[in-house]
Amino acid sequence: MASRSSQRGITVDQHDGYWRGKFLAMASPCEVLCETDNQGGAERLTELVATEAWRIEDKFSRYLPGNIVNRINEANGRPIEVDAETTQLIDFSLSLYELSHGRFDITSGVLRRVWTFDGSSNIPSKSSVKAVKRYLGWKRVRWNAPVLQMQPGMELDFGGIGKEYAVDRAANLLRNATPLGCLVNFGGDLVAARKPCRRDAWNVGVEAVDASRPAGEKLLNLQVGALATSGDARRFLFRDGIRYSHILDPLTGWPVPDAPRSITVAADTCTQAGMLSTLAMLEGAQAEQFLEAQAVRYWCNRGNAVAGN
């Protein structure tokens, strides 16, 4: 989970047929769209969503001293008892760890000590990757819910699921709070919580495009459900004609070869969409085949390397 947002406030503005509330959380611009006619209602719903986003950010950010993730990461080998929500997130991560045969691993954040994806050609040495891999791997963790014990030097990071989880939680709150058409969007991971009434669908732009189409944004019509995107066309390293994606394989400590630049998946919840796009990225060249086997709608962007056929 990214750094704590420094500015905590909401703004709302009116659009054709809906109000939009905006705030910052989890290092992303976040928005709440609602087919209400009054500013007060828009503010109330945005406040509700923002409060939940900030709560999750504060609780699970890696950077915030004193929170549960910080206490786990500072435990230096001691066992830590965690609360029920953290237990659920760890158990969920463990399901993903098993489904991905070890390639979705919430202890893989330590790889950031050697990998910085800033568009440069700074590829770490094999020995430094090997050195940091000693602190990586769920198999080194003792998890006996609700007690977690990690080896000294290991790190826990919910960055791979935190935002999707927060979007789904926010969408649940919206569903309980209003019968109106509404959508929640945290930096591109989004849920249409209720179908819009004043239009056929929410128009959503995705950066990911399939290789047979020109680049640029593609517009999707979303009536209800979630979209999540993995990958980031701006985060990569480039050396000797090789583009290194920022998707790291915890089993090797290296970027997944031939990973698409980004993948957007549509699913019933943002968590499912996000996990499918993440696991597909980890499949590298076989990302599309993996997604085909899951029978979901997806949009895969492989950039200009394979486009134009």
Next chain:
Amino acid sequence: MSNRYKRSITGTLAAATCTLLGSNMPEPVQAQEEPGWDFNTALLYYGEDDDRVQDLSLNVLTRRTFVDDRFLTFGVTLDALTGASPNGALPQSVPQTFTKPSGKGTYTTAPDQLPLDDTFKDARVAVTANWQQPLGRLFQVNAGVSASKEYDYLHLGLNAKISRDFNKRNTTLSAGFAIAQDESDPIGGTPTGLTAMLNAVEDDDEGRRKGPLETKDIFDIVFGVTQVISRNLLMQVNYSYSDTSGYLTDPYKTISVVDGATGDAVPVIPTPGDGPSHLNLFEHRPDNRVKHSLYTQAKYHMNGKVLDLSYRYMTDDWEIDSHTVDLRFRWPISDRSYLEPHLRFYTQTAAEFYSLYLIDGEPLPEYASADFRLGDFDATTAGLKFGWKTGGGNDMSVRVELYKQSGNISSGQLIGDQVGRDNYPDLNAIIVQYGYRFGK
């Protein structure tokens, strides 16, 4: 594909998500692509050296996307052709005069030059329309129509194709067909094959050489297999069969009649009026041609680089056999741009009725053509493409290619004075293309 994902994980993932988020799972997702437009445009210049054929071509392909992966594609191509093309006659040590195809007036070729008909000028408009859609989860169908019109030529065609995925989409089988009818209405009428080029006339009201419209029918079928071999390698094999029947002769091509001893073209006894200086017969080809071709392609991906190698073998009942090897390598040079070198080698054997000349006094063959395109030749294309993404996320590219075609004439084919003449000059051409692709 690795075995671990042979089974879908969606069920397990849904259960885990339900535990995480609580029991009230939301409605199933409903998302579709916004119908959109995609424009692929290209401006191409093709220029042969020695003032031969030049073509400026504009191509616009428009694709409209509908929901559920259905596409409608429209294509328009406009060509402006100018320049001169070989009329089939051999170079001579004396000037040669020919009647223009229209029958109105003549043109003269200087000594030792390849006779070129410089009245060649045409505009072409071609349009295509194609509909593509999935049929169930594994089938894909498409069907289309095509038409093109030149001053003296009309083409109308229909095509359809069906493909099916197998083996977890690692294998695709496809089958397709195309039928077309082409109609030619040559300037100056359709000449009778293997008759002499006539004198020029003052007016075109003499009705000379006017024949009915000539047509040809084309029937093609194609079967293909595309196979994912490994995570990096994709292979494709296509077999195609093509049957063309009808008027297959080029009405503007002739063949020199030469003296069997000297090899020089036979002069025409001067007749009143303007006319050809030497004896030239209009070519004549069989009225049926059956081609078989086998095409294989391998595409290899290496960390963003793509190697694309293909080979085509074609054989037909005119006894032309050809081999084509085509190699492209897409090499990313930055995150937004790539270079793509291209090499192509082509070689073909001559048609059985191809001949540089006919010998005066010998019985006429049933078919004869001196068209270089039916002769024994090799051709090489070498080019480089540079492609980049614009700030707006669209694709642009510039491609420059050089083409060289060299005829193979064995010394045994030459008689008398023909030895030492450049009977089949090399053809050099340049191709420059600018491409721009954008969406809306």
